[in-house]
Amino acid sequence: MAEISLVRIDSRLIHGQVITKWLKKCGANRIIIIDDALAGDSFMSQIAIMAAPKGIKLEIYSVEKAVEQYKENMFGIGKLLILFKDIPTCYEALSKGLHLEYIQLGGIASAPGKKAVYRAISLDDKDVEYLKEMVQKGIEIAVHIIPEETKVEVQNILKKY
Amino acid sequence: MKGSLFLAIFTGLYFWFFAGAPGYTLHYVFKQPIVVALPIGLILGDVKTAMMVGAAIEMVYVGIVAAGANLPADECLAGVIAIPIALQIGVDPSTAVVLAVPFGVLGVFLDQLRRTINASFIHKADKLALEGDIKGITKCALIYPMAIGFIMRFPPVFVANLFGAKVVENFLNVMPEWIIHGLNVTGGVLPALGFAITVFVIGEKTLMPFFFLGFFAVKYLEINTMASAIFGICIALLITLMRREERQEISTDIKPDEKNNMIDKENLLTKKDVVRSYNRWYLSCEISNSYERMQALAFCYSILPILKKLYKKKEDLSAALVRHLNFFNTQGIWGTPVHGVTIAMEEAKAKGEDIPESAITGIKTGLMGPLAGIGDTVDWGTWKPLIFSLAASFSAGGSIAGFFICFLFAIITYFEGYYLWNKGYSLGTNAVTTLLQSGFVKELITGSSILGLFMMGSLSANIVKLDIPIEFMMAGKMTTIQSILDSILPGMLPLLAVLSIYWYLKNKGQNFGKIVFIILAACMLGSLVGIF
Numbered sequence: 001m002a003e004i005s006l007v008r009i010d011s012r013l014i015h016g017q018v019i020t021k022w023l024k025k026c027g028a029n030r031i032i033i034i035d036d037a038l039a040g041d042s043f044m045s046q047i048a049i050m051a052a053p054k055g056i057k058l059e060i061y062s063v064e065k066a067v068e069q070y071k072e073n074m075f076g077i078g079k080l081l082i083l084f085k086d087i088p089t090c091y092e093a094l095s096k097g098l099h100l101e102y103i104q105l106g107g108i109a110s111a112p113g114k115k116a117v118y119r120a121i122s123l124d125d126k127d128v129e130y131l132k133e134m135v136q137k138g139i140e141i142a143v144h145i146i147p148e149e150t151k152v153e154v155q156n157i158l159k160k161y
Numbered sequence: 162m163k164g165s166l167f168l169a170i171f172t173g174l175y176f177w178f179f180a181g182a183p184g185y186t187l188h189y190v191f192k193q194p195i196v197v198a199l200p201i202g203l204i205l206g207d208v209k210t211a212m213m214v215g216a217a218i219e220m221v222y223v224g225i226v227a228a229g230a231n232l233p234a235d236e237c238l239a240g241v242i243a244i245p246i247a248l249q250i251g252v253d254p255s256t257a258v259v260l261a262v263p264f265g266v267l268g269v270f271l272d273q274l275r276r277t278i279n280a281s282f283i284h285k286a287d288k289l290a291l292e293g294d295i296k297g298i299t300k301c302a303l304i305y306p307m308a309i310g311f312i313m314r315f316p317p318v319f320v321a322n323l324f325g326a327k328v329v330e331n332f333l334n335v336m337p338e339w340i341i342h343g344l345n346v347t348g349g350v351l352p353a354l355g356f357a358i359t360v361f362v363i364g365e366k367t368l369m370p371f372f373f374l375g376f377f378a379v380k381y382l383e384i385n386t387m388a389s390a391i392f393g394i395c396i397a398l399l400i401t402l403m404r405r406e407e408r409q410e411i412s413t414d415i416k417p418d419e420k421n422n423m424i425d426k427e428n429l430l431t432k433k434d435v436v437r438s439y440n441r442w443y444l445s446c447e448i449s450n451s452y453e454r455m456q457a458l459a460f461c462y463s464i465l466p467i468l469k470k471l472y473k474k475k476e477d478l479s480a481a482l483v484r485h486l487n488f489f490n491t492q493g494i495w496g497t498p499v500h501g502v503t504i505a506m507e508e509a510k511a512k513g514e515d516i517p518e519s520a521i522t523g524i525k526t527g528l529m530g531p532l533a534g535i536g537d538t539v540d541w542g543t544w545k546p547l548i549f550s551l552a553a554s555f556s557a558g559g560s561i562a563g564f565f566i567c568f569l570f571a572i573i574t575y576f577e578g579y580y581l582w583n584k585g586y587s588l589g590t591n592a593v594t595t596l597l598q599s600g601f602v603k604e605l606i607t608g609s610s611i612l613g614l615f616m617m618g619s620l621s622a623n624i625v626k627l628d629i630p631i632e633f634m635m636a637g638k639m640t641t642i643q644s645i646l647d648s649i650l651p652g653m654l655p656l657l658a659v660l661s662i663y664w665y666l667k668n669k670g671q672n673f674g675k676i677v678f679i680i681l682a683a684c685m686l687g688s689l690v691g692i693f
Contacts, residue, residue: 011488015531023364050531053534053606116280119276
């Protein structure tokens with residue numbers, strides 16, 4: 001049974017903030033990316049795996065596979081940093097049976113149809129709906145871009161939508 | 162005060178211009194307190210003291226990494242205000258360091274404001290892209306963000322330097338002795354924060370002995386910084402090269418993906434076009450950074466001439482402009498293969514190859530993150546603290562050498578980017594696979610981590626000051642607690658300071674302002690009860 005030390009939703013998945021800051025802060029030794037598109041793209045998967053820092057095992061699963069692994073033995077052993085690219089993927093994993101207590105919002109890139117609500121967080125109707133539902137289920141969700149800053153509970157930024 | 166109006170205008174302009182971020186790593190060099198110090202020293206006629214103060218402030222900020230352009234503290238604002246004040250009222254460098262801290266915090270808010278306002282320019286650029294208005298996009302990427310920055314950044318520095326010295330002087334005059342002394346003690350400890358953050362960012366637990374090696378090499382063998390640097394480099398090289406020999410027997414099984422090597426070179430673009438767009442990127446990549454789409458505008462700006470050359474029809478050009486205004490963010494140097502690959506793909510597309518828009522966007526968004534992770538680790542996490550702390554230790558005694566050493570950072574990173582950008586263009590995505598596969602990147606990270614830890618140890622030993630000068634009688638002779646501590650383990654307290662801060666970063670949190678406050682409170686208390 002692996003220990004989940006951090007779950008983060010971040011459009012860029014692994015990048016500077018995750019590698020130089022959060023990985024060190026949470027002390028994880030495995031990064032699990034849960035993303036259907038990336039899991040199906042062997043080239044980009046290779047890049048992500050090779051770009052992981054030394055001593056960190058990076059694995060990429062589709063939502064289906066990830067939930068399967070979770071139900072089987074809670075991802076095996078080690079300390080995990082779990083990354084999702086967007087809110088709908090995270091929501092999907094939860095509704096398929098993944099249990100999470102705390103979700104960190106790191107950066108949700110803006111795109112057509114999304115509204116910038118708080119610094120690097122842009123949301124659309126669907127995101128907001130899912131976030132509200134997850135909060136209602138008792139999951140703590142907060143925006144926390146870098147550890148130097150204090151986190152902001154998601155309820156506060158949803159008001160701005 | 163003589164020359165203070167000129168000084169206020171100069172520093173205001175200086176901060177406005179360089180905090181606006183022209184030249185990815187070059188502007189960052191100009192933002193360093195130790196670089197700021199030289200012109201201020203010249204204006205106030207005391208270069209030596211200015212360099213000493215600049216070096217002292219530099220040490221505190223040497224470890225911060227602005228990952229994703231989120232600035233934890235602004236060393237430039239700290240330097241550009243605290244150095245002139247310190248020089249004018251004649252406080253020592255240690256006290257000046259503490260004066261600098263609040264300005265460093267203020268700078269963070271100014272930068273957040275900048276990146277919030279910058280979002281309006283990308284919205285404007287969206288509209289201009291539809292019309293294919295290249296000149297308009299250029300203004301959005303360069304002129305408007307710089308112009309609006311003037312309103313935000315000039316006034317605070319101007320006012321602080323016009324009146325600040327008088328205010329601080331009056332303030333210090335009414336303070337009791339223990340506070341003045343406490344400030345001085347705090348200033349001696351604060352560099353420990355800079356070193357601890359660097360150690361934390363390097364973060365390789367198994368390499369920690371190199372930190373202690375560096376520390377005690379200074380304490381027991383009494384070597385200076387230059388000697389530390391030489392030994393550190395030798396140790397780092399020895400270890401990485403010896404590991405390479407062992408590793409050569411194990412080969413990797415990942416093959417470059419042939420189908421991604423799609424570029425055949427019947428070129429529409431010249432080498433000059435490609436280099437020119439790198440220079441445009443290097444110049445602009447942080448100027449227009451906004452929370453909403455980060456470096457999107459800069460990305461588009463960097464390849465404007467290329468798109469213009471490739472797409473003669475207005476609707477083609479406009480479509481290209483729109484797709485390159487999508488969210489983009491990477492580290493400005495190690496992320497450049499992405500641009501190279503993108504340019505090659507656009508060239509192929511313009512030649513009529515069937516490359517869908519989603520393929521170009523997919524490559525951009527897929528590669529930008531992993532490469533930024535490497536770039537932040539190598540450039541910001543290691544090169545930066547190494548070069549700037551070396552520079553600061555050279556100038557701690559007042560030499561101007563540190564000013565010049567800082568520029569090494571800009572030179573090295575500029576050419577890293579130059580190389581990677583061109584590789585990306587000529588090799589396509591294979592450039593990235595080859596780069597990551599060769600193991601060179603990991604060697605570079607390990608080697609520079611070893612050097613970094615060794616140097617942080619040696620600098621901690623040289624720069625951090627903390628002692629307990631309480632006197633008492635022992636065996637009929639006056640002695641101090643400090644001399645007893647020294648006889649047990651030299652430098653015990655500075656080492657303890659660095660390690661405690663490291664522990665705090667690891668287990669409690671990394672709020673820069675909060676840590677400074679705790680250090681300040683501890684030192685003040687120590688000063689009040691007379692321990693320090």
